[in-house]
Amino acid sequence: RKEVEQDPGPFNVPEGATVAFNCTYSNSASQSFFWYRQDCRKEPKLLMSVYSSGNEDGRFTAQLNRASQYISLLIRDSKLSDSATYLCVVNKGGSNYQLIWGAGTKLIIKP
Amino acid sequence: GAGVSQTPSNKVTEKGKYVELRCDPISGHTALYWYRQSLGQGPEFLIYFQGTGAADDSGLPNDRFFAVRPEGSVSTLKIQRTERGDSAVYLCASGRQGSSYNEQFFGPGTRLTVL
Numbered sequence: 001r002k003e004v005e006q007d008p009g010p011f012n013v014p015e016g017a018t019v020a021f022n023c024t025y026s027n028s029a030s031q032s033f034f035w036y037r038q039d040c041r042k043e044p045k046l047l048m049s050v051y052s053s054g055n056e057d058g059r060f061t062a063q064l065n066r067a068s069q070y071i072s073l074l075i076r077d078s079k080l081s082d083s084a085t086y087l088c089v090v091n092k093g094g095s096n097y098q099l100i101w102g103a104g105t106k107l108i109i110k111p
Numbered sequence: 112g113a114g115v116s117q118t119p120s121n122k123v124t125e126k127g128k129y130v131e132l133r134c135d136p137i138s139g140h141t142a143l144y145w146y147r148q149s150l151g152q153g154p155e156f157l158i159y160f161q162g163t164g165a166a167d168d169s170g171l172p173n174d175r176f177f178a179v180r181p182e183g184s185v186s187t188l189k190i191q192r193t194e195r196g197d198s199a200v201y202l203c204a205s206g207r208q209g210s211s212y213n214e215q216f217f218g219p220g221t222r223l224t225v226l
Contacts, residue, residue: 008151043202043217044154087153097142097209098167101153 001026004102006088011107013078020074021086021105029093030100033064035073036087038104044087047073075107083109113137115218117203123224124193132188132221136205143186144215145178146202154202160186161209193225 006023013019025033033050048055050062050071061074071088088102116135124130136143141162146154156170163183171177175193180186190197200222204215 004153043219045217046214089153092156095167097159097161098156099215101146101155103151103153 002102003027003092003100004088004090006086006102006105008103009106009108011105013107013109015078015080015109015111017078018074018076019078019107020072021107022070022072023088023102023105024068024070025088025090025100026069027090027093027100028066028069030090032091033062033071034089034099035060035062035071036089036101038085038087040085047086078107078109080109080111083107115203115205115216117201117218117221119221120219121222121224123226125226126193126195128193128225130190130193130223132190132201132203132223134186134188134203134205134218136184136186136203137216138184140205140207140216141183142206142209142213142215143180144204144206145186145188146204148200148202148220157188159209166209190223193223195225198223198225 035047036044037047038044050064054063059076063072085104085106087104092098118133143160145157148154159167160180175191178188200220202220204217206213206215
């Protein structure tokens with residue numbers, strides 16, 4: 001079993017719709033969680049950190065469920081520019097610096 | 112300010128050759144990470160530097176891979192006797208300190224192709 005698992009997609013979504021995807025992680029000792037965004041042939045960039053209480057940044061909402069060991073990302077009122085691969089990232093259990101990356105979920109927003 | 116830079120952007124080499132990949136982190140960032148990303152996969156951790164020392168090289172796949180950061184800034188990833196399976200994008204990231212709570216800022220990567 002992979003340490004961080006994501007549905008690879010692609011998710012094909014019409015512009016303006018709401019889309020959500022989840023990520024599961026295997027190590028209950030993980031303490032820090034992130035969503036990164038990666039455009040085609042570009043480097044990953046931090047989208048948002050994920051806090052225990054859940055957090056929102058504009059159209060983006062992230063949730064953490066420690067009991068079930070999953071993280072979610074919700075995008076409201078999707079834009080064409082949201083098309084990208086979204087990478088779920090957690091710290092390696094027991095490490096305060098090493099990150100484990102999911103393979104990413106590809107999102108395609110259609111006009 | 113300037114972001115993380117990596118050179119070369121692309122490198123094509125033949126099986127068995129030696130290559131060096133360079134990373135210039137954001138000024139003042141003490142933490143530096145090397146990752147390898149294959150198509151359709153997330154970045155795979157290779158090595159982490161805190162300052163000049165390699166704090167964790169557990170991700171290096173074998174002894175053909177080596178990395179240095181002699182002055183605590185620029186880092187070089189060195190691959191000896193390259194194999195076709197080494198083909199990937201090699202990403203470098205830096206951060207203010209070596210904490211998983213801190214954002215990692217990535218360079219554009221070096222696309223290595225081993226023929």
